[in-house]
Amino acid sequence: MRSSPANLWRRRHLVRVLVTSNLKRQSRHSALGYLWWLIDPLLMTGVYYVVVSILFRRGGHDQPYILFLMCGLLPWKAFSDSVGQSVGAIKGSAGIIKAIPFPKAVLPLSFVLSNLVFFAFGLVVLILLSLAYGPQYGTWPGAAYLWLPLVLLVQLLFTCGVAFFVSTMGVLFSDTANITGHILRMWYFLSPGLYSLDQIPAGLRSWFRLNPFCGLMESYRAIVMNDSAPPMFELGIAAAISVVTLGAGHWLFQAREGTFVQRL
DSSP states (O other): OOOOHHHHHHTHHHHHHHHHHHHHHHHTTOSSGGGHHHHHHHHHHHHHIIIIIIISOOSOSSSOHHHHHHHHHHHHHHHHHHHHHHHTTTGGGHHHHHHSOOOTTHHHHHHHHHHHHHHHHHHHHHHHHHHHHHHHHOOOOOGGGGGHHHHHHHHHHHHHHHHHHHHHHHHHOTTHHHHHHHHHHHHHHTTTTSSOGGGSOGGGHHHHTTSHHHHHHHHHHHHHHHOOOOOHHHHHHHHHHHHHHHHHHHHHHHHHHTTHHHHO
């Protein structure tokens, strides 16, 4: 069964079942269970804060650097986890793929949506921290938060497109997982996660804007830290690239979907 939009919509219940299964599996064997959904983003941000702000004495004193870091780390973690898990989405489900006809795109989609749920819990932590820093830095949640669904949509479209691509490559090439891991590590440091776009040399900013996570990270910071609208130029570039990536990734997945069973 081909992964056309119509077939995916008809099998949306299967996506829901897979997402629920992924969420339960993530916390099944831990003592704290679902609390890790809140603890994990705090621990991850704390590590970067100690390394960057304390050991290397980077980060401004006129803003809460922990919030600055979280606005970049949270969306990146949702993206990188989705992509990393999608690489093996098809091979890891070889048994059910050979036994039951269904649109295979639900497999990478389930990982993307599962990590979107984790990201939503991270946003709760981010909002709570913005409230805590409100008296000192004025980071009170405001009307700008109404922009969050648009930024989330752009992030979701881009993540789905990349997930379709790597899940296809994961079937065609056995080294895809290793290559993807190295690309993701390099990609993060080429994104404004530990620094802002303003810190990039002016001559290089145009190239950095071609990275969708430049627009996404700067948008989350504008909303959460400044209670202002996202930078529309950067977000517009990210949205355009996301739509193209989704279309290309889905086209490649559909084109190769018929060969998956023979390659598993």
